[in-house]
Structures are given as structure tokens and as C-alpha cells.
Amino acid sequence: MDHVNHTWTWSFILSGFTATGALRPLAFLGALCIYLLTLTGNLFIIILVRADSGLSTPMYFFISVLSFLELWYVSTTVPTLLQTLLHGCSPISSTVCFIQVYIFHSLGLTECYLLGVMALDRYLAICQPLRYHELMSRQVQLWLAWATWVGGFSAALVPASLTATLPFCFKKVAHYFCDLAPLMQLSCVDTSWHSHIYIAVIGIINTCNLMFILVLYGGILKAVLKLPSAASRAKAFSTCSSHMIVVTLFFGSAFIVYVGPPEIRAEGRDKFIALVYSLFTPFFNPIIYTLRNKEVKEAIKRISQRIRAVWKRF
Template identity: 40%
Template sequence: MEEENETTVTEFVLIGYSGRPKTRIGLLVFVTVVYSITVVGNGLIILVIASDPRLHNPMYFFLSNLSLLDIGYSTSSVPQSIANLLVDKPTMSYTMCYLQMSISVGLGVTECFLLAIMAYDRYIAISSPLHYTLIMSRKFCIQLAAGTWASGLFLGVIPIYTMPARFCKQNVIDHLTCELKAVLKLVCSDTSMNQLVMFLTGVLTLLAPFAFIIFSYLRIVVAILRIHSSGGRQKAFSTCASHLTVVTIFYGTAIFSYLRPQTKSTHELDKIISAFYGIVTPMLNPLIYTLRNQEVKGALKRLVGRKEN
């Protein structure tokens, strides 16, 4: 009987908003606009940093990595979401579903560690300004960046392919994309080990970097309070404000999404949180850094001025 009930799943049906044409049209417009802003905004930040020698320092090196991550993270799922919104019964092959899921998770894990590295960079810049260039050397920065990308592979991608999963006849995903939690809901084999691995990985990739960021900012606050001039304190805080805003948005949604108890059913809240985490957050990062960072705005103006001339 068990063999009769088991069939090889070759494709998944994504029914996130099937049967709701008005909702799909609204989402299609919204997602397309947000994705366009994400790619253009993050691409512009990479271009500005690469073209302006004044921004060739560790802080902006890591920022360009963050922008590249955001473009990759959005591109791994958003174009597929747009395509799925155009048809009544969107499908995706088993291989492509797992590929999309692993890329999204891998880049998400990479961003967790990259944000922690950026907090460390700000701590060194404020607490040891005279030794900053010596500590955060070009070689060391490249090693840190490479380490964050490698962490995404080993802690994000590899566990997905090593966790045993049997789907039997269930292949309908109540989501716009092959999102990890949505796919795990279809597994008919024992998922206790999968959920344990997912929880432990979440603790390691979310809570550990987040705790490091909090520790770094506590040290940053202490260092800022030691600065005698109010202008110096304000300048030091302004260099951290953008990063702190991004951290709050990113980790707030990620921790709420991945570390709370999972159920077999998909609620509307899960879709909203996933959409915000995967679609909106990558768009907010370039806006936050552009609006709050005078150096980036200045470099952008100089770049536009050169283009006009």
C-alpha cells in the first residue's frame, strides 16, 4: 500500500493567488514596480561606488556586496513570481523549484553574515579610527566578503539537499514561489529532523549574527559616548544609522518568519511576510542608504554631473 501511494513528484503547482484575478493584477503591478526599483537602485549603488574613488573604502565595499546580494536575491524568485501571476495554474519543475529555493536561502544566509561584518566594520571605524585602515585592509575585507558568500553555500544550500524529503502525491504549493517553508509543508515523510535542522540552522545564521550585531552596537554606543564633540558624535552615529535601519527590517522579518513554530497549513500572513522579506526588503536597502548617506548622495550627484557633461 505504501508503494502504491508513493509517486515521484516531477513538478509543483504554485497556487498562491489562483482564482483571485483582481488580486493577481494588483500584485503583478506592485511586484513589477518593486523589482524594477530594486534592480535599478542596487545597480546604481554598485555603479556609484565603483566609479567614485572617494567611496573606495571597506564600508562601501561591503555595501556594494549587499547591493549585489539584493539583486541576486530578488532575481532568484521575483521574475518567477511575475510569471506565475500571469497564468491561472502556474507550474514549476522539481529541479527548478529546488534550484530557486536553494539560491534564495543561500543568498539570505549570506546577507545575515554580511550585515554582521558591516556592523564589525562600523565598530572598528568608530572605536579605532587611527588603526582602521590597518585592521580593515583590502585583503582582510576580501577574505571577510568571501567568507560570507561561502557561508551561504555551506549553511544555506547544502542542508536543503541533504535533508531527506518524500512528497508522495502532494505537489501543490500555496505560494507564489518555491519558498522553503511552503515546500516543507508538502513533505509526507517524518519532518521532525528537517524542522530540527532548519531551526538549528536558523539559530546559527540568524540569531548568532544578530547577537554579534547587538554586541557590536553596544560597543559602538560606548565609543560614541567617549567622543567629546557633539558634531563628532552626530557624525559617528549617522554612519551607523542606515545599517542599523537595514538590520532592524531584515532581521525582524526573517526571525519572525523562520524561527516561529511551523504548521502544515499556509496562512495569508505567511505569504505577506514572505513577500515583504523577499520582495520589498531588497528594494528598501538602496533607498535607506541613499536617503541617509551624504557621501552616497554626493557621489551620485557627481556621477550624474559627469554624464550630463
């Protein structure tokens, strides 16, 4: 009998961040510029790390992996954001919608693991300097990078598959991309059990990784404070500061949306907070890792000199 009142839908309509009048082209151009700058900045870091031998260290290898991840992460949601800003409410097929949910959360969980690996790298570099290159060999780097992707894409199967099996009675998604909470609000059935599963999977992974990072930074802080000079302490802290800023942006916004009070999702604030980790964090990452990093600035100078030398030959 319950099925009589259910209207099953095979497509959705994204309604988040629709703009009207003169605001629409301005919002579209602003989002497009940030998107293009994000792609350019992260591609620049990947090319720079591969082109300059001075950056052939584990830390910069993981930074380049993060940049590669950010290219896909931002490209998963921003095209639908641009579409809603340009055309208003935009239709999206259920298949594409569920694929977007899976890829978005796979990349998000992968980044969560990767930030933990990057903290481990800094811990070994500062607390185990004599054994650092042995412990963080090229083979270990590749294995850790591969493990983050496998772990992220495996864990995301649980929330994504559960969401795809829900019956949906409504079409309008109050977001600019397909996400777990907005989709559950459209379901014909009670989704409280699903919410507990989502929080358990995403919340536990995020919490465990954050605790792992905090424990490692506790060890780093203890080791740094034992260094003899203020200059050596400042240098050690400088290698961690960029990573700490990214961790704060990523985990802070993710916890507010997925583990925070239900009032945030009920009032639609989650889509504004989602901009932080889905658009602005990928945008700021290249800036954080370049402007605050002396080695990257020196690498840019070396590459610039090589390019000028090549141009002089012509």
C-alpha cells in the first residue's frame, strides 16, 4: 500500500545557487575564474615538482599527488555549479547524480587519507631524520599514495551504494551538486538508519585520520621544542605550517557538514560550507604551498632561468 503514494523519479533537478538578473553572469564569471585558476595552480605544482630536481623529495611528491587529486575533486562539482549559475535549476540524470556522489566522496576520503600520509612524512622527516630516506623510500611513497586512493574509493562505496538504492519521491535537490544529505531529504522512506551509516563511515574515517594527524603533530612539536636554536625550530615549523592550514580548512568544513548539527543541513547552509572544501580549498592549496614555501620559490627561479636560457638560443 505504501508504494501507491510513491512517485519514483529517474532524474533530479539541481537548484542550489541559482542567481537572477545581473548577479547571474557575475556569479558565473567569478566561479569560472576560480575554477580555471584552481586548475592552473594545481597543474603548475605538478609540472614544477616533476621538472625541478630540487623538489624530488617525499614531501613534494605527496604535494603533487594532492594537486592531482584536487584537479579531479574540483572538476567533480564545479561544472554543475557553473551550469546552475548560468541556466538556473538544472536537470541531472539519476545515474550521473549517483556517480557524482560516489566520485566526490571517493576523492574526499582519499584526500582525508592523503593528509594523514603527509603528516606522517613530516613526522618522520623531523623525528627520524637519520632514517627518513630509508623509511620513506620511493617504493614506500608510491605504496602510500596508491593506498590512499584504494582506501578512499573503497570506503565511498558504502554511502554511495546505499543512497542509490533509496526510493525518491521528489526531484528538486537543494544543492549545486548531488550529495548525501540533500538526496536523503528527497527519499520516500525514513533515512535515519542511512544517516547513522553515513556518519559512521565518513565520521569515523575523518575522526581517525584527524586524531592520527594530531598525534603526529604532537610528536613533531615535542621534537621541535628540543632543537637547540630558534632558527632550526622556525625552519622545522615552516615545513609543517602549510599542511596544518590545509588540514584545518579541509577537516573543519567537512566536520561541520557531515558530523555537525542537523540544523545546518535543514537550513541549507551546507551548500555554502561545501564551497569551502569543494572549491576554495583546492583553489588555496597551490597558493598555500607556493607563497609560504622558500624551496618552491627557488625552484620557480631555476625553471625561469632555464626557460630564459632556451629563449636566448632562438
